[in-house]
Amino acid sequence: MSNFEALNEAIIKADINKAVEETKKAMDAGTEVQDILDNGLIAPMDEVGANFASGKMFVPQMLRSAKAMQECMALIQPHFQEQDISFKGKVIIGTVKGDLHDIGKNLVSMMMEGAGLTIIDLGVDIAADVFVEKVKETGADILAMSALLSTTMPGMKETIEALQSAGLRDKVKVMIGGAPVSDSFAGQIGADAYAPDAGTAVIEAKKLLGLS
Numbered sequence: 001m002s003n004f005e006a007l008n009e010a011i012i013k014a015d016i017n018k019a020v021e022e023t024k025k026a027m028d029a030g031t032e033v034q035d036i037l038d039n040g041l042i043a044p045m046d047e048v049g050a051n052f053a054s055g056k057m058f059v060p061q062m063l064r065s066a067k068a069m070q071e072c073m074a075l076i077q078p079h080f081q082e083q084d085i086s087f088k089g090k091v092i093i094g095t096v097k098g099d100l101h102d103i104g105k106n107l108v109s110m111m112m113e114g115a116g117l118t119i120i121d122l123g124v125d126i127a128a129d130v131f132v133e134k135v136k137e138t139g140a141d142i143l144a145m146s147a148l149l150s151t152t153m154p155g156m157k158e159t160i161e162a163l164q165s166a167g168l169r170d171k172v173k174v175m176i177g178g179a180p181v182s183d184s185f186a187g188q189i190g191a192d193a194y195a196p197d198a199g200t201a202v203i204e205a206k207k208l209l210g211l212s
């Protein structure tokens with residue numbers, strides 16, 4: 001693992017220029033993009049979350065840190081393209097109703113796209129009926145839902161129930177993720193898969209599509 005101290009600090013302090021400069025430096029030095037992502041960009045967000053939880057940081061600061069992270073993610077995104085794209089599948093992705101967190105969802109989209117899947121990103125604050133309508137309209141293979149708030153997690157269950165009512169549940173695989181979500185929650189609400197991070201999300205998507 002490389003030393004990401006300066007990059008971590010730039011994300012925590014929301015110094016976008018410095019964060020971008022450090023990301024470029026790491027890329028120029030030939031550091032693995034996965035390493036930059038996991039240890040340079042995602043790791044400091046945990047500290048941002050902890051600072052927020054303990055009252056050391058407020059929403060506008062948290063948002064600026066998130067922006068800094070997103071700018072850096074945009075730089076490394078093109079390098080996630082897999083060389084051996086050997087399968088195709090269509091994935092609808094979105095953050096559930098009432099929830100505006102999209103960094104993790106965007107990361108999952110990015111990785112899945114890099115793995116050769118077609119992504120239909122509905123954005124944030126997506127109601128169950130909108131997910132269902134889009135599944136019907138596009139014939140997607142997978143519906144992927146993200147939730148970062150414990151209060152919005154029930155939106156995942158509602159969506160699965162709405163798929164059932166619309167007679168679409170057996171036509172689409174459902175995968176879920178987000179910090180408060182777990183494998184056991186996935187089991188409870190009848191989702192087909194859960195993944196704790198974007199890399200595992202790609203592995204699980206491939207499994208759901210019968211490709212690995």
Ligand code: B12
Binds near residue numbers: 048063145151179
């Ligand atoms: C950035 C941030 C924000 C930003 C969001 C900006 C944006 N564009 O997304 C802003 C400032 C807007 C924000 C607002 C709020 N936030 Co906030 N936020 C965060 C923070 C610091 C980081 C989240 C993040 O982006 N992490 C980095 C990404 C890469 O990780 P991730 O989202 O977990 O995603 C990974 C996995 O979970 C997984 N994954 C994610 N989605 C999916 C989907 C699928 C299908 C799969 C398979 C996998 C998967 O893969 C991803 C990549 O590896 C977290 C703390 C934390 N460390 O999580 C708090 C946190 C989530 N927020 C929190 C809170 C309370 C709020 C607010 C209510 C604050 C307030 N009082 O206003 C509001 C809610 C607004 C709303 N309605 O959504 C709490 C939630 C507590 C809870 N359990 O309910 C947290 C945990 C902070 C805390 N410790 O208290 N927030």
